[in-house]
Amino acid sequence: MSxxxxxxxxxxxxxxxxxxxxxxxxFTQDLLKENERLRYQVLKLxxxxxxxxxxxxxxxxxxxxxxxSEKLEILSQIKTIEQENQDYDNRYNEIEAxxxxxxxxxxxxxxxxxxxxxxxxxxxxxxxxxxxxxxxQFSIMLLDETQKTLRPLVVEGADPxxxxxxQVGEGVIGAVAQSGERRLLGPEESADVFADPIAVIxxxxxxxxxxxxxxxxxxxxxxxxxxxxxxxxxxxxxxxATAIFTAMLHMERDSRPIFYDSFFARMAEDLI
Amino acid sequence: MDTFxxxxxxxxxxxxxxxxxxxxxxxxxxxxxxxxxxxxLKKLSAEKFDLILTDINMPIMDGLKLVSxxxxxxxxxxxxxxxxxxxGAQEDRDRALALxxxxxxxxxxxxxxxxxxxxxxxxxxx
Numbered sequence: 528m529s530x531x532x533x534x535x536x537x538x539x540x541x542x543x544x545x546x547x548x549x550x551x552x553x554f555t556q557d558l559l560k561e562n563e564r565l566r567y568q569v570l571k572l573x574x575x576x577x578x579x580x581x582x583x584x585x586x587x588x589x590x591x592x593x594x595x596s597e598k599l600e601i602l603s604q605i606k607t608i609e610q611e612n613q614d615y616d617n618r619y620n621e622i623e624a625x626x627x628x629x630x631x632x633x634x635x636x637x638x639x640x641x642x643x644x645x646x647x648x649x650x651x652x653x654x655x656x657x658x659x660x661x662x663x664q665f666s667i668m669l670l671d672e673t674q675k676t677l678r679p680l681v682v683e684g685a686d687p688x689x690x691x692x693x694q695v696g697e698g699v700i701g702a703v704a705q706s707g708e709r710r711l712l713g714p715e716e717s718a719d720v721f722a723d724p725i726a727v728i729x730x731x732x733x734x735x736x737x738x739x740x741x742x743x744x745x746x747x748x749x750x751x752x753x754x755x756x757x758x759x760x761x762x763x764x765x766x767x768a769t770a771i772f773t774a775m776l777h778m779e780r781d782s783r784p785i786f787y788d789s790f791f792a793r794m795a796e797d798l799i
Numbered sequence: 800m801d802t803f804x805x806x807x808x809x810x811x812x813x814x815x816x817x818x819x820x821x822x823x824x825x826x827x828x829x830x831x832x833x834x835x836x837x838x839x840l841k842k843l844s845a846e847k848f849d850l851i852l853t854d855i856n857m858p859i860m861d862g863l864k865l866v867s868x869x870x871x872x873x874x875x876x877x878x879x880x881x882x883x884x885x886x887g888a889q890e891d892r893d894r895a896l897a898l899x900x901x902x903x904x905x906x907x908x909x910x911x912x913x914x915x916x917x918x919x920x921x922x923x924x925x
Contacts, residue, residue, distance in 0.1 A: 623911065627910045627911070630817065630820045630821075630910070631817065631908075634813055634816045634817055634820065635813065637816075638812060638813045638816075651813065654811045654812075654813040654814065655813060657811075657885060657906065657907075658811055658813060658814040658817070658885075658906050658907060658908055659813070659817070659907050659908055660907055661885075661906060661907035663885075746885055746887055746905070746906065746907070747887045747888065748887030748905045749907065
């Protein structure tokens with residue numbers, strides 16, 4: 528091969544090499560561009576994706592918050608309603624107790640003033656004490672003003688010999704007659720119930736003590752005095768006293784109705 | 800609404816009035832009253848009752864005798880009988896229940912308990 532031919536061959540290979548190199552450079556350039564584009568896309572997607580996720584999470588978190596809030600509100604309402612129910616229940620029980628108390632007081636009062644017969648009044652007092660309070664043994668003592676002595680009018684459920692007259696101011700019973708203040712003990716608190724009854728209730732008409740009601744023993748199933756008992760003692764202290772007093776006045780008048788004479792006497796005075 | 804006839808046999812007017820007052824709180828009850836066991840039997844033979852409340856200590860015929868007669872009467876052998884009494888001893892309770900009383904309530908009066916027992920025995924809610 529001649530020198531010229533050799534040069535020509537080398538030049539051709541250089542040309543070919545240059546072409547390959549150029550193509551390699553272009554390909555590299557394309558790859559870099561593609562890489563750049565993809566990185567841009569990735570960045571774009573990376574930016575877009577977290578932003579989307581945060582929004583949904585935020586929305587869901589917000590909803591959860593709302594539901595939590597609603598749940599708390601509903602629980603709070605349930606608690607309020609439960610409290611109201613409890614209050615209504617308590618109030619209902621209070622009203623029931625009040626209703627029963629009023630019924631006891633009304634019926635006792637109604638019965639006590641339903642007659643002018645002393646024996647009948649004593650029976651009614653006994654019924655009230657036995658059936659409503661649960662008293663098995665008691666006595667009624669009336670005041671003899673002239674002798675300042677309390678004398679037994681009736682003894683129920685106990686031997687009458689245990690119950691004797693008492694001077695006003697003497698012992699527990701006499702002290703109650705003097706002061707007009709009721710005295711209550713527990714059923715087991717007295718060593719001698721006839722000297723120191725478990726309850727001594729003054730019988731009062733207006734401001735005057737006309738006698739006392741002594742309670743000696745309760746029914747075995749009756750554990751202690753209740754608020755209703757105390758209300759009944761208040762009622763007996765005044766209404767039973769008035770009923771006894773009125774019945775005794777009626778007896779003194781030989782059972783003639785007082786109001787006729789009084790009414791006509793007043794009428795006559797007015798006319799004169 | 801169902802109506803039930805209830806007979807109250809009690810010699811104490813105060814107690815009778817209180818029991819009737821308690822029973823009137825239950826809707827649908829017709830209440831009749833008798834002073835003693837004999838009066839109670841007369842009422843029972845004149846009309847049919849769904850429940851009977853009776854005291855024990857009564858004149859003429861006591862409550863235990865009444866319970867016994869009620870249980871021997873085919874018409875009343877299944878009718879509930881409630882005894883309301885001052886007798887708090889266990890043997891008194893056992894005797895009344897053995898004779899056929901369904902419930903035994905002791906005095907002093909327990910209005911709420913009477914209402915509960917009657918409602919339960921008659922299966923009423925009102």
